[in-house]
Amino acid sequence: MEVKRAKLGKDLAKIVGTEHVFTDKPTSVVYAKDTMPWDVEEEIVPHAVVRPANSKEVSGILRYANRKLIPVHIHGSGTSLVGLSRPKAKGIVLDTGRMKAIRIYPERGYFEVEPGMHVAEVKKALAKYKAMLPVFPGSELVATIGGTIAVNTSAHGVDAALGKPGDFILGLEVVLPTGEVIQTGTESTRRPAGIDPTKFFIGSEGLLGVLTLLRMRLIPAPYFQPLVAYYKTTEDILQTVMEMYKRAIFPPLFFEFLDEKAAKIGYEAVGLPEPMGAVAMMRIHSWSKAGSEEQARNFLEFLKTGNPVEARIVTDPGDWDTIWSSRAEAGNYMYRLGMTFGSEISPRVDKLIDAFQEAKSIILNLDSYKGNEFISFGHIGAPTIHAYAFVRTKEIPNELKKAITIEMREKSEELNVKYGGCGGEWGLTAQRVSFLKKKYEPELYELLVKLKQTLDPNDILNRGNLQGWI
Amino acid sequence: MDIEDQEATRGTLLAEIGKCRACRFCVDACAVYQATEGVESMAPYGRLQIIKYLLNGMLDEDDPIVYSLYSCLQCGRCDRICKSKGQNLEVSGLIRLGKYLLSHGLVKGGRSEEV
Numbered sequence: 001m002e003v004k005r006a007k008l009g010k011d012l013a014k015i016v017g018t019e020h021v022f023t024d025k026p027t028s029v030v031y032a033k034d035t036m037p038w039d040v041e042e043e044i045v046p047h048a049v050v051r052p053a054n055s056k057e058v059s060g061i062l063r064y065a066n067r068k069l070i071p072v073h074i075h076g077s078g079t080s081l082v083g084l085s086r087p088k089a090k091g092i093v094l095d096t097g098r099m100k101a102i103r104i105y106p107e108r109g110y111f112e113v114e115p116g117m118h119v120a121e122v123k124k125a126l127a128k129y130k131a132m133l134p135v136f137p138g139s140e141l142v143a144t145i146g147g148t149i150a151v152n153t154s155a156h157g158v159d160a161a162l163g164k165p166g167d168f169i170l171g172l173e174v175v176l177p178t179g180e181v182i183q184t185g186t187e188s189t190r191r192p193a194g195i196d197p198t199k200f201f202i203g204s205e206g207l208l209g210v211l212t213l214l215r216m217r218l219i220p221a222p223y224f225q226p227l228v229a230y231y232k233t234t235e236d237i238l239q240t241v242m243e244m245y246k247r248a249i250f251p252p253l254f255f256e257f258l259d260e261k262a263a264k265i266g267y268e269a270v271g272l273p274e275p276m277g278a279v280a281m282m283r284i285h286s287w288s289k290a291g292s293e294e295q296a297r298n299f300l301e302f303l304k305t306g307n308p309v310e311a312r313i314v315t316d317p318g319d320w321d322t323i324w325s326s327r328a329e330a331g332n333y334m335y336r337l338g339m340t341f342g343s344e345i346s347p348r349v350d351k352l353i354d355a356f357q358e359a360k361s362i363i364l365n366l367d368s369y370k371g372n373e374f375i376s377f378g379h380i381g382a383p384t385i386h387a388y389a390f391v392r393t394k395e396i397p398n399e400l401k402k403a404i405t406i407e408m409r410e411k412s413e414e415l416n417v418k419y420g421g422c423g424g425e426w427g428l429t430a431q432r433v434s435f436l437k438k439k440y441e442p443e444l445y446e447l448l449v450k451l452k453q454t455l456d457p458n459d460i461l462n463r464g465n466l467q468g469w470i
Numbered sequence: 471m472d473i474e475d476q477e478a479t480r481g482t483l484l485a486e487i488g489k490c491r492a493c494r495f496c497v498d499a500c501a502v503y504q505a506t507e508g509v510e511s512m513a514p515y516g517r518l519q520i521i522k523y524l525l526n527g528m529l530d531e532d533d534p535i536v537y538s539l540y541s542c543l544q545c546g547r548c549d550r551i552c553k554s555k556g557q558n559l560e561v562s563g564l565i566r567l568g569k570y571l572l573s574h575g576l577v578k579g580g581r582s583e584e585v
Contacts, residue, residue, distance in 0.1 A: 024534035026520045027511040033519050035492050042528060051509070077494055078510075097508035116508070118498065141555070142494045328555075335491060336557055394489055 003047050003070060003090075012050045012092070015060035020051040020098065031093045034078045034085040037339060037405070038398040044086070046073070046093045053098050055173055055181045055212040061094060062210070062460065063179035071463040074206040076116065076147030079139040081342065082431040084151070084205060088464020096146050099212060104129055109189040109218055110170055115146020115211045132221040135165045136254075138328075146211050151427040152203030158381045159424060160245075161253040161285070165216075166202035173213035174201050177456035181212075189217055200451075205427050206462045208455045222253075222285035225296035226320045229303050229311035234259045234278040234376070238353045240306040241381055245349045249302055250295070252282040255381020256327055262377040266330030270322050276309055281323060282381070330377055338392040340375075341404045343412035344426050345385040347419035352383050355419045359387035362411045368403040384424060387412065405431075406470060413438065433468030476576050479567055480525055486564055487522040489557045490515070496548040496561060502541045511538050514548035514561045521568035530579040531572065539569050 009023035022028070028046040033039075047070070052058045065072045071091030078085040087093060099114035102125050111131075113122055119140040123133045135148045137155035148155070152166040171185025184198040185191070192198070201209055231237050237257050244251055258266050263279040284299055286292035296313050303311040314320040334340050343363075347355035356376070363374045366389060378386035389408060396404075413435040416422055428436055437445050452459070452466055496514040497503050503513035510516045511534070520538055523529045548561040571577040 022509070022511070022534075024511075024532070026523070026529055026532070026534045026538060027509070027516075029523050029529060030511040030516040030519050033492050037491075039526070040523070040528070045528075051507070077497075078492065079494065095508075095510075097510075100508075120498075139493065139495070141551075142497060332555070336489070 003068075005047050008048050008070075008092075011064060012048060012061065015064065016050055016052050016057050020053070022049040022051075023047065028093070031075055031078070031095065032087055034083065035081060036083050036086060037401045040086070044088060044090055046087055046091060049075075049093045049095055051095045051098050055175050058094070058175040058210050058212055059179045059181050061092070062175060062177060065092060065460050066178055066458050069458055070460075072460050073462055074150075074210055076144035076150070077118070077139070077142045079137075079143045079147070080151070080427065082426045082429075083469050084427055084430050084462075084465060086430075086469075088430065088462075088467070088469055091463070094210065096144060096210075099146075104131075104218070106218065108187065110187070110215050111218060112213055112215050113145050114213060115144060115149075117145050119143045119145055119148060126218070127221070129218065130221045131218040133165075133216075134162055134168055134219060138331075145214060149202060149214055150204065150206050150211060153425050153427070154382075155425055156256070156379050157253055158251045158255055158379065160382075161251045164203075166199070168217045168219060169198060169202055169214060170217055171215040172198050172201055172211055174209040175212055176209050177458075177461045185215065187215070203427075205429055205465060207429070207452050207466055208461075210461070220287055222287050223289045223292040224253075225284045225286075225292045226314045226324070227252075227282045227284065227296060227300060227303070227311065228314055228323050229280045229282075229306075229308040230275050230277065231280065231306075231308050232277040234356070235353055236306060236308070237278055237280045237380060238356055240280065240303065240308075241383055242349055242352050243306060244302070244381070247302070249299070251381055252299065253285040254281075254283040254379075256281050256378060257380040258327060258330055258377045259375060261373070261375050262330040263326075265333045266326030266328075266377075269329035269333055270326045272322060272326065279326075280308075280380070281327065327377060330375075334375065334388070334390050338390060339394055339396060339401070341372075341389040341391070341408045343385070343387045343408055344423045345387065345412050345415050345419070346383060346421035346424045347385070347415065348421065349383050351419040352380075352385075355415050355421075356385050356387070358415055358418075359385055359412060362415075363387055363389045363408070366404065366407055368407045369400070379425075382424060402470060410434070430465040430469040433466065476571070479571060480577075483521055483564060483567055483571075484525055486559055487518045489559060490518050490522075491557060492519070493556055495555045496551045499547040499551045501543060501545065501547075512541055514542070514552075514565070517542060517565045517568070518559075518561065521564065524568075524577060524579045525583055527580060527583040531577065532579075535579075536572065539565060539572060542566075542569075 012021040071089040073087040096116035100117040102113045104111040373390040
């Protein structure tokens with residue numbers, strides 16, 4: 001169907017106001033670009049970017065899009081690492097950026113936030129009430145709260161220590177793909193038992209509706225105790241994680257690691273002496289200071305049973321800041337020097353070492369590129385293996401970038417299938433639809449398609465993400 | 471600016487902007503982005519992308535491009551964010567170079583700019 005930009009712009013302006021509709025191509029290109037390392041394709045550059053202020057305007061846009069059969073792609077901040085943010089069909093980009101109000105009700109035990117507020121800003125607002133937001137993405141400066149709940153990502157956090165952010169959602173306001181506005185859930189801190197539709201929308205990746213208000217329980221900010229442990233090899237850390245789960249030891253909320261190469265890079269970057277091998281760093285949380293100290297002591301005793309070169313509770317906040325920042329600096333070094341092609345493997349925990357070693361072998365023997373390096377760091381306690389192919393140049397043609405991305409995805413997903421995992425951080429579309437089809441019975445994917453068709457008969461919202469991409 | 475310098479400037483811009491990972495960490499630091507309630511083409515990230523797609527031929531020079539690039543206040547706050555959390559690009563300097571090419575009529579966009 002041919003769409004005339006000028007007419008579309010006028011029609012959308014009637015819903016949201018002239019100043020909140022953009023039909024110029026430069027703005028459309030900027031919104032279409034995401035973190036995928038290749039350029040925006042001409043055929044998906046949106047006709048328009050529209051920036052509604054509330055659910056009524058979102059509803060108006062979706063009703064209009066259904067009448068005109070124009071796809072609508074939801075935009076938070078475009079930080080997805082698996083291509084969720086890039087439109088797959090030419091249409092309208094719906095930017096949630098103007099919906100960013102927050103209301104905090106300590107007397108009710110919850111807060112309400114609109115989807116476009118950036119995670120770091122939500123955290124800042126909650127800190128005044130000594131409350132914690134259970135969302136920990138590396139992109140928190142700009143990632144939106146709506147996007148994190150739409151993916152239900154625990155990001156850097158260890159699920160077994162706290163849960164997914166969706167576990168704390170009490171209710172939602174959702175605009176269905178056909179434009180109806182619904183409220184779900186409760187205003188009590190006691191979540192509904194039984195078939196609560198709130199759960200259908202948490203983690204639905206924008207396929208089933210647009211989240212326009214999130215009601216989330218206030219979580220008291222915990223006390224943290226930091227620990228660092230040095231090991232001869234990465235395998236020693238993997239073994240420690242496996243033992244932690246096997247012995248039913250309560251895990252830290254953060255359990256990060258740097259493999260031998262990442263540790264060397266990260267420590268050098270922050271001015272610390274080069275470690276002998278791999279490094280694990282943890283943050284133990286508890287709701288009392290004494291509790292956190294006791295848990296840290298207990299966890300240190302457990303760590304010592306795994307034969308670290310050294311393990312200790314870090315008491316000086318300045319020292320801890322330096323140690324902790326080495327992890328981010330290891331990433332920065334790679335991202336600046338060349339290109340990284342990542343993976344997200346979350347194996348059954350008793351298979352952690354097997355999965356890690358196979359991931360390493362796969363990455364060192366890529367068909368699409370020769371001469372890359374292997375490096376790994378991240379949330380190993382989750383357990384998540386972020387195994388990276390590191391290429392020491394940025395001068396790679398778009399098609400080769402795609403080829404490496406596809407090979408990394410296909411082969412790392414085979415490990416998720418083989419070892420019983422399915423991720424836990426990046427979401428299950430758009431690039432990962434092939435994984436869904438490999439891992440589960442065909443009926444599971446058909447169920448998702450039927451669910452989508454039921455709520456979105458014209459396939460308006462985030463078209464292409466459930467069909468699979470690249 | 472002679473043609474060699476112009477080509478060097480274009481090369482520098484494409485190589486440097488090619489390093490941008492579109493992380494968008496810089497956007498909140500931009501006063502213009504804040505003033506527009508978060509329009510990404512009015513943010514450092516957006517300006518870099520616009521220069522890139524202008525130089526590689528996908529975009530044509532037009533008023534929105536001029537508006538976006540010339541709305542940059544050259545305050546340099548994006549540079550600091552990119553240095554600590556991004557690709558260590560001198561974002562404001564790249565935007566300044568892009569404006570220079572535009573203001574001297576050295577870039578037109580469209581197919582003639584394809585590289």
